[in-house]
Amino acid sequence: MQSMTAPQAIRTTCPYCGVGCGVLATVAESGEVKVSGDPLHPANFGRLCSKGAALAETLGSEGRLLHPVVDGAQVTWETALDRVADGFNKVIAEHGRNAVAFYVSGQLLTEDYYVANKLMKGFIGSANIDTNSRLCMSTAVAAHKRAFGADAVPVCYEDVEAADLVVIVGSNYAWAHPVLYQRLVAAKKSRPDMRVVVVDPRRTATCDIADLHLAIAPGSDAYLFNGLLHHLRREDALDLAYVEQHVEGFAAAFEAARAVDSIPAVAQACGVPETDVGEFFRLFARTERCVTIFSQGVNQSSSGVDKANSIINVHLATGRIGRPGMGPFSVTGQPNAMGGREVGGLANQLAAHLDFSDAASVDLVRRFWDAPNIAQDPGLKAVDMFQAIADGKIKAVWIMGTNPVVSMPDADRVRAALMGCELVVVSDCAQQTDTTACADILLPAAGWGEKDGAVTNSERRISRQRSFQPAAGEARPDWWIITQVAQRMGFAAAFAYTRPAQIFREHARLSGFENPGKRAFDISALADLDDTHYETLQPLQWPFNERSPNGTQRLLVDGRFYTPNGKARMTAIAPRLPAVATDADFPLVLNTGRIRDQWHTMTRTGKVPRLNAHQFEPFVQVHAQDAEACRLQDGGLARLSSRHGSMLARVQLSQDQRIGSVFAPMHWSETYAKSSRVDSLVAPITDPISGQPESKHTPVRVEPYLPAWQGFVLSRNRLELSGAGYCACSQGDGYWRHELAGDMLPEDWRAWARASQAGAGEWMEFHDAAMGRYRAARVQDGRLESVFFIAADHRLPEREWLGSLFAKRDLSTAELAGLLSARPPKGEASETGRIVCACFSVGEKSLVNAIKTQGLTSVEEVGAHLKAGTGCGSCVPEIRRLISKATI
Ligand SMILES: Nc1nc2c(c(=O)[nH]1)N[C@H]1C(S)=C(S)[C@@H](COP(=O)(O)OP(=O)(O)OC[C@H]3O[C@@H](n4cnc5c(=O)[nH]c(N)nc54)[C@H](O)[C@@H]3O)O[C@H]1N2
Numbered sequence: 001m002q003s004m005t006a007p008q009a010i011r012t013t014c015p016y017c018g019v020g021c022g023v024l025a026t027v028a029e030s031g032e033v034k035v036s037g038d039p040l041h042p043a044n045f046g047r048l049c050s051k052g053a054a055l056a057e058t059l060g061s062e063g064r065l066l067h068p069v070v071d072g073a074q075v076t077w078e079t080a081l082d083r084v085a086d087g088f089n090k091v092i093a094e095h096g097r098n099a100v101a102f103y104v105s106g107q108l109l110t111e112d113y114y115v116a117n118k119l120m121k122g123f124i125g126s127a128n129i130d131t132n133s134r135l136c137m138s139t140a141v142a143a144h145k146r147a148f149g150a151d152a153v154p155v156c157y158e159d160v161e162a163a164d165l166v167v168i169v170g171s172n173y174a175w176a177h178p179v180l181y182q183r184l185v186a187a188k189k190s191r192p193d194m195r196v197v198v199v200d201p202r203r204t205a206t207c208d209i210a211d212l213h214l215a216i217a218p219g220s221d222a223y224l225f226n227g228l229l230h231h232l233r234r235e236d237a238l239d240l241a242y243v244e245q246h247v248e249g250f251a252a253a254f255e256a257a258r259a260v261d262s263i264p265a266v267a268q269a270c271g272v273p274e275t276d277v278g279e280f281f282r283l284f285a286r287t288e289r290c291v292t293i294f295s296q297g298v299n300q301s302s303s304g305v306d307k308a309n310s311i312i313n314v315h316l317a318t319g320r321i322g323r324p325g326m327g328p329f330s331v332t333g334q335p336n337a338m339g340g341r342e343v344g345g346l347a348n349q350l351a352a353h354l355d356f357s358d359a360a361s362v363d364l365v366r367r368f369w370d371a372p373n374i375a376q377d378p379g380l381k382a383v384d385m386f387q388a389i390a391d392g393k394i395k396a397v398w399i400m401g402t403n404p405v406v407s408m409p410d411a412d413r414v415r416a417a418l419m420g421c422e423l424v425v426v427s428d429c430a431q432q433t434d435t436t437a438c439a440d441i442l443l444p445a446a447g448w449g450e451k452d453g454a455v456t457n458s459e460r461r462i463s464r465q466r467s468f469q470p471a472a473g474e475a476r477p478d479w480w481i482i483t484q485v486a487q488r489m490g491f492a493a494a495f496a497y498t499r500p501a502q503i504f505r506e507h508a509r510l511s512g513f514e515n516p517g518k519r520a521f522d523i524s525a526l527a528d529l530d531d532t533h534y535e536t537l538q539p540l541q542w543p544f545n546e547r548s549p550n551g552t553q554r555l556l557v558d559g560r561f562y563t564p565n566g567k568a569r570m571t572a573i574a575p576r577l578p579a580v581a582t583d584a585d586f587p588l589v590l591n592t593g594r595i596r597d598q599w600h601t602m603t604r605t606g607k608v609p610r611l612n613a614h615q616f617e618p619f620v621q622v623h624a625q626d627a628e629a630c631r632l633q634d635g636g637l638a639r640l641s642s643r644h645g646s647m648l649a650r651v652q653l654s655q656d657q658r659i660g661s662v663f664a665p666m667h668w669s670e671t672y673a674k675s676s677r678v679d680s681l682v683a684p685i686t687d688p689i690s691g692q693p694e695s696k697h698t699p700v701r702v703e704p705y706l707p708a709w710q711g712f713v714l715s716r717n718r719l720e721l722s723g724a725g726y727c728a729c730s731q732g733d734g735y736w737r738h739e740l741a742g743d744m745l746p747e748d749w750r751a752w753a754r755a756s757q758a759g760a761g762e763w764m765e766f767h768d769a770a771m772g773r774y775r776a777a778r779v780q781d782g783r784l785e786s787v788f789f790i791a792a793d794h795r796l797p798e799r800e801w802l803g804s805l806f807a808k809r810d811l812s813t814a815e816l817a818g819l820l821s822a823r824p825p826k827g828e829a830s831e832t833g834r835i836v837c838a839c840f841s842v843g844e845k846s847l848v849n850a851i852k853t854q855g856l857t858s859v860e861e862v863g864a865h866l867k868a869g870t871g872c873g874s875c876v877p878e879i880r881r882l883i884s885k886a887t888i
Pocket residue numbers: 017018136169170171172173175176177199200201202204217218219220221295296297298332333334591592593594595596597598599600696
């Protein structure tokens with residue numbers, strides 16, 4: 001019989017990166033949710049990356065914050081909201097409006113963001129609202145405003161595909177913008193003449209597609225682009241007519257770049273071979289259709305704005321902007337980084353792309369909001385804001401949708417600041433984060449799939465996020481929480497919204513208010529959209545108004561900029577190296593960033609076993625030469641220290657590192673690993689213009705950490721294991737994995753293991769005191785409950801086979817016999833190794849084995865044999881490297 005009609009798919013948008021992929025979510029009658037890429041969405045045309053494809057596995061109430069909590073006790077919403085409103089009003093009454101602050105996020109939806117900003121700037125009357133975008137996009141915003149007079153991103157995704165040369169600067173595009181990277185791979189395949197150049201001190205997965213990789217010295221980007229400007233002049237590759245008509249500041253910019261202008265001088269300043277610099281310059285000079293993508297390797301720098309402007313300079317000087325296949329392209333990180341910029345979430349912005357630089361702008365917003373107390377001056381930027389909390393100047397802070405105890409530089413001080421703050425309110429979806437642990441009041445926020453609103457992606461495309469399931473527990477959408485507090489603070493009339501569509505309309509109206517084309521951001525064509533239209537809103541690119549009734553694919557097409565005289569501004573750049581150099585005490589540069597399968601502080605992706613399988617522990621990648629100098633062993637543990645703090649991580653030797661710098665991911669928090677927050681080490685040094693921290697360059701020392709014992713425990717539940725100074729926990733399929741190390745040997749391993757868990761069952765044990773080895777397993781009713789492996793160093797057996805046993809109902813005699821040796825019975829699946837392909841769970845060992853025994857020589861052949869690499873495609877660079885390694 002034919003089954004009932006298939007459930008209707010809800011069109012929504014991925015809540016992770018700024019690519020902004022369309023997602024189809026289908027809820028079966030059983031409640032089971034399936035997600036797939038939306039074939040009609042113009043960002044992804046059906047594709048998803050590993051994180052997007054695993055979205056359904058992040059849903060469910062496990063780990064969610066389900067109820068409002070005040071001082072550790074569950075309370076009603078009424079009580080919690082009253083407490084927040086009273087708490088803020090009391091601090092304002094006693095200490096003034098600048099004694100309170102909001103710290104918000106590029107992961108809020110536009111409507112949430114709009115009301116948060118309106119409440120703080122318009123009605124509380126302070127501009128002390130800043131956002132994690134300060135750590136992310138504030139440099140690009142400042143550079144755009146300096147060059148174009150507005151925060152206008154000119155390029156669209158199709159431009160990247162249409163370019164003949166794509167330069168990728170400080171962006172690990174393959175891992176951080178995976179679907180755009182897949183689109184680039186496809187474009188290059190169809191037009192093999194396309195060239196790709198990667199500029200990154202590290203060899204990243206993105207280099208898989210690069211014709212040229214410039215592994216420049218950290219922080220030296222502006223030397224490269226300044227030098228390029230001179231080269232283009234020498235080669236007569238500038239568009240002087242365009243410059244004459246549309247650009248000012250050329251002569252000064254050119255003059256400033258004179259210090260390092262020849263290819264040899266640039267090669268020396270950037271620490272790369274002359275031939276490579278020469279090749280890059282020649283490619284750039286002769287290729288008109290050129291897009292330069294940049295991201296955090298540029299933005300997160302003490303000279304970030306200058307670096308970004310040095311890139312924009314060469315595009316302005318060649319007139320390669322505002323035309324198909326050309327332009328400087330700042331790709332945004334968070335799903336709504338752009339929406340946040342539209343509503344003015346940064347402390348130095350106002351709303352609708354206005355700021356505090358002239359009284360007329362403030363007055364415009366004041367009149368529109370009917371907000372007589374509107375803030376008149378910029379507020380504190382993130383790093384200064386947390387300093388003001390530490391200093392006791394800010395006494396109440398409300399954190400929404402971000403986890404600063406993990407992600408802010410000098411994170412230990414950030415935690416101390418929050419612990420000492422009078423009133424800390426945190427709105428989050430997750431119950432246990434390093435930041436929720438510091439809160440006096442916890443407000444449960446509705447998460448992805450439970451709330452409605454809009455987001456804007458890297459190419460200015462507004463898409464809807466739509467709810468498809470009820471909120472977990474008592475969670476409520478952020479806009480609701482904020483407006484409820486606003487009403488209780490005495491601003492009922494201005495915050496009387498009952499649904500997000502009303503907020504969106506107001507936001508759209510403000511964008512067009514007294515805006516005859518002066519402000520880039522204008523979506524006034526949406527000012528009157530009714531609720532039904534809001535529900536069915538199709539993805540569109542702003543500006544969207546009377547002059548652009550179909551939206552706008554590309555900006556700055558007519559050579560007119562948003563400056564007073566309509567001309568773009570080139571900036572004179574004097575390159576500066578990172579603010580703090582290495583020295584004898586801290587001889588290595590700590591570079592930080594992202595890995596393929598985790599999202600930031602792991603509150604969502606950390607719940608998905610197959611996303612944890614690629615990298616399951618905090619690690620530090622070190623070049624073999626540095627490892628030798630520091631006496632580090634591959635697979636051993638290391639302690640990294642800076643002037644600000646320290647962390648523990650697993651050492652991975654890597655030829656991809658530049659000598660002198662090491663890389664550690666930003667993702668691990670106290671929630672998942674003891675003492676492995678990388679931002680404990682990062683210095684709170686910022687760019688003087690944007691205030692963005694220098695997260696990619698902290699001088700550190702790396703020393704071997706040689707504990708008395710190391711080990712791992714796999715267990716059905718997460719365990720508290722005493723005496724482990726290092727403990728990294730990750731969720732596997734049906735079990736928790738604990739990677740451990742400790743300085744003190746327990747008196748009795750047996751007692752130690754048994755103290756970690758209650759429960760009956762049979763214990764199997766093996767102890768070799770002389771060798772420092774202890775192994776144990778607990779089996780109950782034929783099912784494996786936990787295994788313990790302890791050794792004197794890190795040489796421990798593989799975990800994969802043991803992990804796979806947790807899925808079995810009844811262990812066979814042979815499997816039981818293999819438990820303490822961690823060896824599968826003969827004939828059973830051999831070791832898979834660390835998972836490389838997250839879509840089809842194919843491990844490194846299986847891949848190497850198949851490549852060798854079956855003589856596979858291409859990614860396609862590997863795909864045909866093992867399926868690996870045929871899903872989202874994110875693992876293709878790694879598979880290609882395994883093939884080339886195995887066939888040497
Ligand atoms: N998988 C995954 N994807 C994500 C995220 C995530 O958490 N996980 N987060 C999203 C967010 S919010 C953001 S902002 C983006 C960030 O996206 P990216 O900026 O691409 O990611 P990062 O890994 O932070 O850093 C990019 C690169 O900058 C390089 N770099 C360091 N110093 C320098 C330098 O001096 N010059 C140059 N040219 N390069 C340098 C680093 O080696 C690194 O490879 O990713 C988004 N996408």
